[in-house]
Amino acid sequence: MDFMVFQYPMITIQACLDGILLGVLFALIAYGMALQWGVMNIINIAQGDLVILGGYIAYFMYLYGIHPAWGVIVSPIIMYFVGVGIYKLVINKVVDRDLFISILATFGISILFMQLMNFAFGADVVLANSGYGTTFLFDSNVVLPNSKIFSAVVSIVFAICLVIYMKKSKLGRAIRATAQNSRAAKILGVDTEKVYAATFGINAALCGVAGALISITFTIHPYMGLPYTIRSFMIVIVAGLGNLPGVAMSGMGLGVFEEFADYLLGTEFRIGSVFLLLVLILVYRRFKLSRKREYLK
């Protein structure tokens, strides 16, 4: 254990800010997951792989001399169609089956994507340089890379746009209606098939944005998807479905938690601590649920 993070207030602030900026990005991925989980009742294990694929799109733009920040526009557009494609090929066959089948199917997609990306782009770790500078705070005791700030801002903008879209647009309303009761929606003339495809597409597009941001702030690699899946799963579990502010809050919370775990336990336990937290929360929920049931009896 290393308590340095509490001994220097500046490090505490640094850890909190780093965590929040990171958490916003996680929340964006989790939002996509919550959306399609809520609408289609599918847990998408391939979420992280979609993120990485989005990252590669930004990376290739960067390779061809386009600034990778444009990736946050281009990547979601391409990824939307990738998402719709996956839906038409696989997901529509498992959408009304039980959760287990959908987990298996998306797990398969995840493996397929990993191998295809490895095959197509190689196993090298790559990144896109944005060339954004650094922001110094508190007499340069706290440093924030502008790329992280950029990614947090872009994530928030996309999240807000999506919320407005879901509230105001026709498709958004159809999606929400389907989430509430797909049968009723169908009876009232909503083409649920189309809604499902669009939902999965929107989810993939969000992953595309997040991926582009990750290629700018961190590194991407064909096999790095799973940690993002786990994180978004965890955020959704904590926040609950259809609870948007909850997703944002628990995303940031997870970001800060990770940063502190990093300082306290060491970087090697960073992802491990997320898994541990996930288990603890699931156990706690179960415990709470069983108590409630007893009460109802």
Next chain:
Amino acid sequence: MKIKKIIITFVSAIAILLSTSVVSFAKVVGDKIVLGAAISLTGKYSSNGVHTQNGYNLAVERINSMGGVKVGGKSYKFDIIYYDDESNPKRAAQLAERLISQDGVEFMLGPYSSGLTKAIAPVTEKYGVPMVEANGASRSLFTKGYKYLFAVLAPANLYLDVAIDLAVEKNNGKPVRIAQAFEQDAFSQDVRLGILEAAKRTNSEIIIDDKLPKELNDMAATLVKVKQMKPDVLVVSGHTKGALTAVRQIAEMKVDVPMLAMTHCDAAKLSKQHGKNSQYALCASQWHKSLTYKDKFFGTGMKYAKDFEKQFKYDPPYQSAESSAALLVFKDAFERANSFDQKKVRDALAATNMQTFYGNIKFAPGGQNVDKPMVLFQVMCDDSGKCENKVVAPTKWASAKLIHPIPSWSKR
């Protein structure tokens, strides 16, 4: 219907027979010496796996075109059976079994990475198959008492201890304060052991000792600590992702440290991916093309680099060079043994003492090469942003002077 069934049974019986028995051809067929290798052509090591394969292939072509291997007055040519181990140790061990017991291979070349070599070594040892490997540097490979394993490369614990010596030297012989961050895998942990020994030897103090996860892509916490504690040298080893992440975040967080020492810089294409931000990084390397070792097949390192580039269209990383050297070692051993008897070849390998373009090769009883020091190069960039790796240590091979301490970010 019945006839159809009989035919199917018959055909499948023959297929099974063929698949199990016919493939057993021996290691030396006609004028060919068949070597076996499991290489990572897919999976997470695939890029380095390809570097390894290219190195092997270039050497096979070169040796064959220059008269091959002369054993018992007859000239033989090298041939290699490759299998893809999918970067998976279990698969690698299976393939080694298959190469030896089904394909009848009697001499093996190593796979890529310490982990996979560790998986294969017990198999080759069991069958008494001599294996010359070029990409497994983990020290634990050489302490198990393997008799048939030979590595042309220096063990992992020697990768970066030179850097500590260098830092002490620059500190007028006084001990230094070291910050280190290592991935938790066999290789990086061996590099760490080397640093611990060097620290002990020089009375230096390790003030930060972080471990990095396999999924590493953020090491901000370590760097914040480095910023706060101001060590004299920062050592990072976490394969390519470690090198890339460290350089990106050091530049973004403007971390000033007098010396930054890393591994896997050239595999990570550090100077290409990061440009000027990677400047001044010190990198451990098994080989550099500017070294002045020589042999009659490839000439000098410069010439090797040129030939390699001509054929594969990229600059050879050291992973390719060491792989090529493995073939030169095999050729030399076959000729000295003057036989294809595994025992005799093994003894000849153990007695190897030669120079190749890659470096001097002489094996310790454990199988590691003890005659070739590691080199350190520093990434140096000119004003136009073009970066180059220049050897700065050991002094005997240095082609440029070490820039120390690294200028602070405010002055860059």
